[in-house]
Amino acid sequence: MSSKEHKKHKLFMVDDHPVFRRGIRQLLQFAPEIELVGEAASCDEALAGISVTRPDLVLLDLRLHKNSGHEILRLIRPQWPEIKVVILTVSDAEEDLTEALRDGATGYLLKDMEPEELLEGVRHALKGEIILSQRLRSTLGRVLNGTGRDDPEKKNVLSRRECEIVAAVAQGKTNKMIAQLLGITEETVKVHMKRILRRTKLKNRVELAVWVNDQSRLAPATRAIP
Numbered sequence: 001m002s003s004k005e006h007k008k009h010k011l012f013m014v015d016d017h018p019v020f021r022r023g024i025r026q027l028l029q030f031a032p033e034i035e036l037v038g039e040a041a042s043c044d045e046a047l048a049g050i051s052v053t054r055p056d057l058v059l060l061d062l063r064l065h066k067n068s069g070h071e072i073l074r075l076i077r078p079q080w081p082e083i084k085v086v087i088l089t090v091s092d093a094e095e096d097l098t099e100a101l102r103d104g105a106t107g108y109l110l111k112d113m114e115p116e117e118l119l120e121g122v123r124h125a126l127k128g129e130i131i132l133s134q135r136l137r138s139t140l141g142r143v144l145n146g147t148g149r150d151d152p153e154k155k156n157v158l159s160r161r162e163c164e165i166v167a168a169v170a171q172g173k174t175n176k177m178i179a180q181l182l183g184i185t186e187e188t189v190k191v192h193m194k195r196i197l198r199r200t201k202l203k204n205r206v207e208l209a210v211w212v213n214d215q216s217r218l219a220p221a222t223r224a225i226p
Helices: 018-030 043-053 069-079 094-102 115-126 134-146 160-170 175-182 186-200 205-215
Strands: 009-014 034-040 057-060 084-089 107-110 131-133 223-225
Touching: 009 018, 009 043, 018 034, 018 115, 034 043, 034 115, 043 057, 043 069, 057 069, 057 115, 069 084, 069 094, 084 094, 084 115, 094 107, 094 205, 107 115, 107 134, 115 131, 131 134, 160 175, 160 186, 160 205, 175 186, 186 205
Parallel strands: 009 034, 009 057, 057 084, 084 107, 107 131, 131 223
Antiparallel strands: none
Protein backbone atom coordinates (compact mmCIF):
# COMPACT_ATOMS: atom_id res chain seq x y z
CA MET A 1 0.00 0.00 0.00
CA SER A 2 1.38 3.40 -1.00
CA SER A 3 1.78 6.36 1.33
CA LYS A 4 -0.96 8.12 -0.63
CA GLU A 5 -3.41 5.33 0.08
CA HIS A 6 -2.54 5.55 3.77
CA LYS A 7 -3.76 9.15 3.81
CA LYS A 8 -7.24 8.32 2.50
CA HIS A 9 -10.19 9.02 4.76
CA LYS A 10 -12.50 6.05 5.28
CA LEU A 11 -16.24 6.53 4.89
CA PHE A 12 -19.07 4.11 5.74
CA MET A 13 -22.64 4.63 4.49
CA VAL A 14 -25.87 3.50 6.20
CA ASP A 15 -28.91 3.84 3.93
CA ASP A 16 -31.54 1.34 2.82
CA HIS A 17 -32.05 2.84 -0.65
CA PRO A 18 -29.72 1.08 -3.15
CA VAL A 19 -30.15 3.81 -5.76
CA PHE A 20 -29.11 6.51 -3.31
CA ARG A 21 -26.09 4.48 -2.18
CA ARG A 22 -25.06 4.08 -5.80
CA GLY A 23 -25.30 7.84 -6.23
CA ILE A 24 -22.97 8.38 -3.26
CA ARG A 25 -20.51 5.85 -4.68
CA GLN A 26 -20.47 7.75 -7.96
CA LEU A 27 -20.07 11.08 -6.18
CA LEU A 28 -17.06 9.82 -4.22
CA GLN A 29 -15.26 9.17 -7.50
CA PHE A 30 -14.66 12.93 -7.49
CA ALA A 31 -13.01 12.72 -4.08
CA PRO A 32 -9.91 10.51 -4.44
CA GLU A 33 -8.92 11.32 -0.85
CA ILE A 34 -12.06 9.55 0.46
CA GLU A 35 -12.52 5.79 0.32
CA LEU A 36 -15.93 4.17 0.72
CA VAL A 37 -15.10 1.16 2.90
CA GLY A 38 -18.58 -0.24 3.47
CA GLU A 39 -22.35 0.06 3.16
CA ALA A 40 -25.25 -1.11 5.29
CA ALA A 41 -29.05 -1.01 5.17
CA SER A 42 -29.85 -2.00 8.76
CA CYS A 43 -28.59 -1.63 12.32
CA ASP A 44 -26.99 -5.08 12.50
CA GLU A 45 -25.22 -4.62 9.17
CA ALA A 46 -24.03 -1.17 10.18
CA LEU A 47 -22.54 -2.22 13.52
CA ALA A 48 -20.88 -5.28 12.00
CA GLY A 49 -19.43 -3.27 9.12
CA ILE A 50 -18.21 -0.40 11.28
CA SER A 51 -16.58 -2.84 13.69
CA VAL A 52 -14.53 -4.31 10.85
CA THR A 53 -13.73 -1.22 8.78
CA ARG A 54 -13.37 1.39 11.56
CA PRO A 55 -14.19 4.34 9.29
CA ASP A 56 -13.34 7.97 9.96
CA LEU A 57 -16.89 9.04 9.17
CA VAL A 58 -20.32 7.43 8.91
CA LEU A 59 -23.07 8.87 6.71
CA LEU A 60 -26.29 7.79 8.41
CA ASP A 61 -29.88 8.02 7.20
CA LEU A 62 -32.55 8.41 9.88
CA ARG A 63 -35.37 6.71 7.98
CA LEU A 64 -34.44 3.06 7.55
CA HIS A 65 -36.86 0.25 6.77
CA LYS A 66 -36.03 -1.87 9.81
CA ASN A 67 -34.39 0.56 12.21
CA SER A 68 -34.25 4.18 13.29
CA GLY A 69 -31.05 6.04 12.51
CA HIS A 70 -31.30 7.55 15.99
CA GLU A 71 -31.03 4.07 17.46
CA ILE A 72 -27.94 3.33 15.39
CA LEU A 73 -26.33 6.65 16.34
CA ARG A 74 -26.83 5.93 20.03
CA LEU A 75 -25.11 2.57 19.57
CA ILE A 76 -22.19 3.94 17.54
CA ARG A 77 -21.17 6.83 19.78
CA PRO A 78 -20.35 4.87 22.99
CA GLN A 79 -18.52 2.09 21.14
CA TRP A 80 -16.51 4.25 18.74
CA PRO A 81 -16.42 7.83 20.06
CA GLU A 82 -13.62 8.71 17.64
CA ILE A 83 -15.83 8.07 14.60
CA LYS A 84 -17.63 11.09 13.21
CA VAL A 85 -21.30 10.54 12.33
CA VAL A 86 -23.08 12.83 9.89
CA ILE A 87 -26.83 12.47 9.44
CA LEU A 88 -27.91 12.52 5.79
CA THR A 89 -31.69 12.41 5.58
CA VAL A 90 -34.87 13.87 4.08
CA SER A 91 -36.19 14.93 7.48
CA ASP A 92 -35.96 18.58 8.43
CA ALA A 93 -38.11 18.07 11.54
CA GLU A 94 -36.93 19.96 14.62
CA GLU A 95 -37.16 16.89 16.84
CA ASP A 96 -34.98 14.80 14.49
CA LEU A 97 -32.38 17.55 14.20
CA THR A 98 -32.05 18.27 17.90
CA GLU A 99 -32.15 14.61 18.94
CA ALA A 100 -29.39 13.71 16.49
CA LEU A 101 -27.10 16.54 17.55
CA ARG A 102 -27.65 15.88 21.24
CA ASP A 103 -26.85 12.21 20.69
CA GLY A 104 -23.46 13.17 19.28
CA ALA A 105 -23.86 13.59 15.51
CA THR A 106 -21.09 15.68 13.95
CA GLY A 107 -23.51 17.22 11.49
CA TYR A 108 -26.93 17.09 9.88
CA LEU A 109 -27.39 17.33 6.11
CA LEU A 110 -30.46 17.05 3.89
CA LYS A 111 -30.63 14.75 0.89
CA ASP A 112 -32.00 17.44 -1.42
CA MET A 113 -28.72 19.36 -1.37
CA GLU A 114 -26.57 19.60 -4.47
CA PRO A 115 -24.03 16.74 -4.85
CA GLU A 116 -21.03 19.05 -4.81
CA GLU A 117 -22.32 20.70 -1.63
CA LEU A 118 -22.73 17.30 0.00
CA LEU A 119 -19.15 16.43 -0.89
CA GLU A 120 -17.96 19.74 0.52
CA GLY A 121 -19.84 19.01 3.73
CA VAL A 122 -18.23 15.60 4.08
CA ARG A 123 -14.79 17.10 3.59
CA HIS A 124 -15.39 19.71 6.28
CA ALA A 125 -16.73 17.07 8.68
CA LEU A 126 -13.60 14.98 8.15
CA LYS A 127 -11.58 18.01 9.25
CA GLY A 128 -13.46 18.00 12.53
CA GLU A 129 -15.87 20.82 11.73
CA ILE A 130 -19.53 20.75 12.75
CA ILE A 131 -21.69 20.90 9.63
CA LEU A 132 -25.33 21.79 9.20
CA SER A 133 -27.52 22.43 6.17
CA GLN A 134 -28.09 26.16 5.84
CA ARG A 135 -31.88 26.09 6.18
CA LEU A 136 -31.67 24.10 9.41
CA ARG A 137 -29.60 26.63 11.33
CA SER A 138 -32.54 28.91 12.06
CA THR A 139 -34.56 25.84 13.05
CA LEU A 140 -32.04 24.81 15.66
CA GLY A 141 -31.66 28.38 16.86
CA ARG A 142 -35.40 28.59 17.47
CA VAL A 143 -35.36 25.31 19.37
CA LEU A 144 -32.53 26.47 21.63
CA ASN A 145 -34.20 29.79 22.25
CA GLY A 146 -37.52 28.12 22.96
CA THR A 147 -36.01 25.96 25.69
CA GLY A 148 -34.79 28.97 27.60
CA ARG A 149 -31.13 28.57 26.69
CA ASP A 150 -30.94 31.94 24.99
CA ASP A 151 -30.04 33.72 28.20
CA PRO A 152 -28.51 37.19 27.68
CA GLU A 153 -26.58 36.73 30.93
CA LYS A 154 -24.63 33.78 29.50
CA LYS A 155 -22.04 36.01 27.88
CA ASN A 156 -21.28 37.54 31.28
CA VAL A 157 -20.58 34.33 33.19
CA LEU A 158 -17.53 33.17 31.27
CA SER A 159 -13.93 34.10 31.94
CA ARG A 160 -11.63 35.37 29.21
CA ARG A 161 -10.02 31.94 28.86
CA GLU A 162 -13.42 30.28 28.65
CA CYS A 163 -14.47 32.73 25.94
CA GLU A 164 -11.34 31.82 23.99
CA ILE A 165 -12.24 28.14 24.26
CA VAL A 166 -15.85 28.78 23.24
CA ALA A 167 -14.64 30.68 20.18
CA ALA A 168 -12.39 27.77 19.22
CA VAL A 169 -15.24 25.26 19.69
CA ALA A 170 -17.40 27.46 17.46
CA GLN A 171 -14.75 27.13 14.75
CA GLY A 172 -14.96 23.34 14.95
CA LYS A 173 -11.65 22.79 16.74
CA THR A 174 -11.12 19.66 18.84
CA ASN A 175 -9.91 19.71 22.45
CA LYS A 176 -6.42 18.75 21.29
CA MET A 177 -6.34 21.56 18.74
CA ILE A 178 -7.59 24.05 21.35
CA ALA A 179 -4.89 22.94 23.79
CA GLN A 180 -2.18 23.50 21.17
CA LEU A 181 -3.66 26.86 20.17
CA LEU A 182 -3.84 28.21 23.73
CA GLY A 183 -0.71 26.53 25.08
CA ILE A 184 -2.51 24.53 27.75
CA THR A 185 -3.04 20.82 28.33
CA GLU A 186 -5.91 18.87 26.83
CA GLU A 187 -7.08 17.97 30.35
CA THR A 188 -7.31 21.66 31.19
CA VAL A 189 -9.46 22.20 28.11
CA LYS A 190 -11.78 19.41 29.24
CA VAL A 191 -12.13 20.97 32.69
CA HIS A 192 -12.98 24.34 31.12
CA MET A 193 -15.50 22.69 28.77
CA LYS A 194 -17.36 21.05 31.66
CA ARG A 195 -17.54 24.38 33.45
CA ILE A 196 -18.67 26.21 30.29
CA LEU A 197 -21.49 23.75 29.59
CA ARG A 198 -22.62 23.88 33.20
CA ARG A 199 -22.67 27.68 33.27
CA THR A 200 -24.42 28.10 29.92
CA LYS A 201 -26.84 25.23 30.63
CA LEU A 202 -26.09 23.69 27.23
CA LYS A 203 -25.75 19.94 26.77
CA ASN A 204 -22.78 19.57 24.43
CA ARG A 205 -20.31 21.39 22.19
CA VAL A 206 -22.67 21.26 19.20
CA GLU A 207 -25.33 23.25 21.05
CA LEU A 208 -22.62 25.58 22.30
CA ALA A 209 -21.34 26.24 18.78
CA VAL A 210 -24.83 26.86 17.40
CA TRP A 211 -25.70 29.14 20.32
CA VAL A 212 -22.57 31.22 19.75
CA ASN A 213 -23.31 31.58 16.05
CA ASP A 214 -26.97 32.38 16.65
CA GLN A 215 -26.05 35.23 18.99
CA SER A 216 -23.04 36.39 16.92
CA ARG A 217 -21.13 36.95 20.17
CA LEU A 218 -17.76 35.36 19.58
CA ALA A 219 -17.10 33.81 16.17
CA PRO A 220 -18.70 31.89 13.30
CA ALA A 221 -19.89 28.55 14.58
CA THR A 222 -21.16 25.63 12.59
CA ARG A 223 -20.10 25.29 9.00
CA ALA A 224 -23.29 26.02 7.05
CA ILE A 225 -23.73 23.95 3.91
CA PRO A 226 -26.29 25.64 1.58
